[in-house]
Amino acid sequence: MRRNAIVVISLAAAMAFIQAPARSAESIALKSGETTEIGPEYWVANCRSILKGAMTVEILEGPPDVAASIREQDVLPRKQNCARPVPGGVLVLTAKEIKAQIQTKLILRVKYPTADGERQKSRNIDLTLLP
DSSP: OHHHHHHHHHHHHHHHHHOOOOOOOOEEEEEOOOEEEEEEEEHHHHHHHHOOOEEEEEEEOTTEEEEEEEEEEEEEOGGOOOOSSSSEEEEEEEEOOOOOEEEEEEEEEEEEETTTTEEEEEEEEEEEOOO
């Protein structure tokens, strides 16, 4: 009986994992000439920044009418439950002049020069550009 209960629980856990929704890309809409902040960027260990230089961002895939940059500023690492801001930045997207509505995927790579070497993180964004 005990073995059957373990099998049922294991199958239920496996089904919950299989049916879990895939992590979807964030959706952003920009009009011609607009700028928006995507979110904070930082790299911490024990709530202390281990960045050794400026972070960079590059567009791996996306329209030529969009620019990505990182505005350096202190940010609060909320995911790590840190109480104080650390050196980091905010990821910013800017739409240039848009002539026609476009719906596309934007793939960004942020590079972090840390004390442990260079680290990278990518972001997938479903992007809508409007004139």
